[in-house]
Amino acid sequence: MSANPEHTDTPAEVKQACDNFRVTFNTLRAEIGKVMVGQQEVIEAVLTSLFTGGNVLLEGVPGLGKTLLVRTLAQTLHLPFSRIQFTPDLMPADVIGTNIVSEDPDTGRRQFVFQRGPIFAQVVLADEINRATPKTQSALLEAMQERSVTVGGETHVLAKPFIVLATQNPIEQEGTYPLPEAQLDRFLLKINVGYSQLDDLMTILDRTTGAQTPTVERVMDADQILDAQDLVRGVVVAPHVKQYAARLVLATHPEGDFAAGGASGPTNRYVRCGASPRGAQALVLAGKVKALTEGRYHVSYQDIQDVALACLRHRILLNFEAEADRVDPDDLVREILKMTPSQPIGAMA
Numbered sequence: 001m002s003a004n005p006e007h008t009d010t011p012a013e014v015k016q017a018c019d020n021f022r023v024t025f026n027t028l029r030a031e032i033g034k035v036m037v038g039q040q041e042v043i044e045a046v047l048t049s050l051f052t053g054g055n056v057l058l059e060g061v062p063g064l065g066k067t068l069l070v071r072t073l074a075q076t077l078h079l080p081f082s083r084i085q086f087t088p089d090l091m092p093a094d095v096i097g098t099n100i101v102s103e104d105p106d107t108g109r110r111q112f113v114f115q116r117g118p119i120f121a122q123v124v125l126a127d128e129i130n131r132a133t134p135k136t137q138s139a140l141l142e143a144m145q146e147r148s149v150t151v152g153g154e155t156h157v158l159a160k161p162f163i164v165l166a167t168q169n170p171i172e173q174e175g176t177y178p179l180p181e182a183q184l185d186r187f188l189l190k191i192n193v194g195y196s197q198l199d200d201l202m203t204i205l206d207r208t209t210g211a212q213t214p215t216v217e218r219v220m221d222a223d224q225i226l227d228a229q230d231l232v233r234g235v236v237v238a239p240h241v242k243q244y245a246a247r248l249v250l251a252t253h254p255e256g257d258f259a260a261g262g263a264s265g266p267t268n269r270y271v272r273c274g275a276s277p278r279g280a281q282a283l284v285l286a287g288k289v290k291a292l293t294e295g296r297y298h299v300s301y302q303d304i305q306d307v308a309l310a311c312l313r314h315r316i317l318l319n320f321e322a323e324a325d326r327v328d329p330d331d332l333v334r335e336i337l338k339m340t341p342s343q344p345i346g347a348m349a
Helices: 011-033 040-052 066-075 090-098 134-145 198-211 222-233 239-250 265-271 277-293 301-312 320-324 331-337
Strands: 056-059 081-085 097-103 112-118 123-127 146-149 154-157 161-168 189-192 269-272
Touching: 011 040, 011 066, 011 161, 011 277, 040 056, 040 161, 040 189, 040 277, 056 066, 066 123, 081 112, 090 097, 097 146, 134 146, 134 189, 161 269, 189 277, 189 301, 198 265, 198 320, 222 269, 222 277, 239 277, 239 301, 265 269, 265 320, 265 331, 277 301, 301 331
Parallel strands: 056 161, 056 189, 081 123, 123 161
Antiparallel strands: 097 112, 146 154
16 A cells, blocks of 8 residues: 555556555454444544544543553554653653763763653553643643654654554543643544443443453554555545635634624634634545545545544634533534535635
8 A cells, every 4th residue: 555646657556545545444443443342433533643644632531441442553553652641740851751861881981861751652642641731741742743852952853653642531520731722733633532332331341351352463564554644645635625624714713704604603702712724734634534434535525524523623712601601612613514615615606
């Protein structure tokens, strides 16, 4: 799976590459499903982040399998994995590493040597990220965006592919710190992990209280993942679909020309700060993966709509009126989807 639709010689090779991607995606989903029961939308969202090269934030109360999901994903990939347990006393150096004094046993000369932290894996689980202080949370910013770490004036480049999968408890719980807006924006997707249904819970009991423990097979290595990411970026997005993604993001901006519902609409009423350009990038990239998994080589309006909640819910800051009216970001994104026509601006004239 190394073809890119923009650089492949023949349509047959394009189709074969995309078919291979879909098979690999389904294989990964099936392997993770051996351990994770239900939560198919959550699994698909995590795989979407992997194949776009983005990071993902998983939110839910403790005990719903968020950490298990990330561990299982790491087991299906031939990539170095590390887990960072975020606690109030965790320091930035515990995440990215620090310079330590090392003495040469032969010469006795001392020098500073950089000791790498757990961020130097390729699949990084940031567990309960919002239990650490904002100072420690911010230690991830450069790694998540630039794929590098700077310590003591020296920049260390992280190996590719690199993905941060963070879990967090709802902010209403004790001992949590809200993530800074700048860090939230660096997550491609935010996924809400809910409770299991009755049948799924029965299956969980069978798998976790019996004598046998489910195991998964490794499916992909680093080169295959990078090839898949190249393939995703080559998927075609028509100008009118790209414009629709941009208008959805602009519809989240209060006082803007495209604010949903106009002057008296929900955006102007409830939004304090709308989504950044990263929101539009997330819509397009996640839409490309959605198209590939459904056997298409171009992005549709429906693809953008299907990924809109996960791409935008954490990028919209609500005001006090929204809190008073018990409006959450998901409600607002759904309203924006209803109020934003898919027709291009020229076609609406």
